[in-house]
Amino acid sequence: MKQNVRTDFPILAQQVYGKPLIYFDNAATTQKPNQVLEEVSRYYREDNSNIHRGVHYLSQKATVEFEEARKFLRDFIHAEKEHEIIFTRGTTESINLVASSFGEKFLQPGDEILLTAMEHHSNIVPWQLVCEKRGASIKIIPVTPEGELDLNQLPGLISERTRLIAVTHASNVLGTVNPIKTITTLAHQHDIPVLVDGAQAVPHLTVDVQDLDCDFYCFSGHKVYGPMGSGILYGKEQWLDALPPYHGGGEMIKEVRFSGSTYNELPFKFEAGTPDVPAALGMKAGLKYLLDQGFEEVIRYEEALLQYATRALLNMGDIRIIGTAREKVGVISFLVGNSHPYDVGTLLDKMGIAVRTGHHCAMPLMEWYSIPGTVRASFALYNTREEVDAFIAALQKVKQMLA
Amino acid sequence: MTIQEISEQIVSEFSLFGDWMDKYNYLIELGKSLPMIEEKHKTENNLISGCQSKVWLHAAFEDGKVIFTADSDALVTKGLVSLMIRVFSNQSPREIIQADLDFIDKIGLKEHLSPTRANGLVSMIKQMKFYAMAFEMKG
């Protein structure tokens, strides 16, 4: 990791309310380095053209770049085949695609989908929608007070009617990294496919979908230094082949007649309409930026920062950390005494510190912990110990003000 | 006092504060001293869901005036709620309906009235005006 990564992120140099910005809301979205901003604008300046259909020079060039990005993503998550990578607008769209197409084909009345108590609404609501349509139901794998999945319960929750397990790789509230391999091993003994929500894992862990042996994997580019509106769905070829198309339109068809259409092959079957090409290229640039910094080193750096911040918070006293799993990504949810997270977040904001407050799109998890929400600080590779120190000093002030 | 007079009074009170911290300390104090809504009025029905902080608002109509009481689970929100109560409570429905709330801008707290703020304040003001309209119609 080079010394002054911060200079790659122009947005970080600004002041808010006259104070240097400390951006600790990276789990919501990370900032973008110049390399990504450059790539997106370069595409529009030099290569913009609609892909896959043109015989002309620019169209060919844009198509090649788009398909190169697909190969890059295949390598990045260690997938076997490039057509197992579907470009989407992000995690939410990826999960909706699977829920809708899988549900249509494989869900019957009385069937069950297994989720966990720590899922983001994105990995709950699409399943609720399709279960309601198909007369299926949802069962929940519980979490322990520390914020780990209670996998002792898993064998008992799997039944003959279980059709799919959807689980987050890392929790956006608790930071917990879930043992995906343990889950896929057990699930596959019962021929149940597993979908993994990788939105919070991809920025902080090396992901190998073949090693995890998951059937679907989703993530968003904007949480890994890339543009908003970028993301992928990975699916094992046999599953993607088996699923019906999600959206209809151009690009995803082979032949269209009013008597009926035939669908294009993978991955195009799932990419109806003009894709967000610059988003895909920008996502590649963001991931490449991360790799160029030395991913292993970044992971170690973020781990050390997480530990440093956790210790500093606990030393403050009167802090309750929600989520104390053994294996965590750089996310700390906490409560300050009896203070409302909204008050803490509002006052920190006034001191130039951006944190997230509230239920973090995980209302069932908040209910499980019986709390209205948390304050969440989440880190990226450009955050520093000095920022953590300033954050702790600001929190001390907040504590005094709210006492 | 009229809504206008109370608003001006609040603006002059806030003009004494040099920095944001004094201002927020005052807001938090105001929140703590807010005459709370009676426990029996803290119902689902009176709850204005602002997503993050909750606001409870109760209205009564006495002698041609609207009497508001309110509470919130967050202190900063409660401080802002107390300002709204001070301005709107004990006024006639007509005055409440016609009032604008420039003073929030003048005391530098306009950001709290952004619809994306998720603190329930915008909905609370709407609800206060709704109550005023309903009382005016019943007259």
Ligand SMILES: Cc1ncc(COP(=O)(O)O)c(C=O)c1O
């Ligand atoms: C665990 C998790 N899943 C899904 C999402 C949804 O991601 P997006 O809004 O980019 O589709 C998020 C982010 O908000 C998340 O943290």
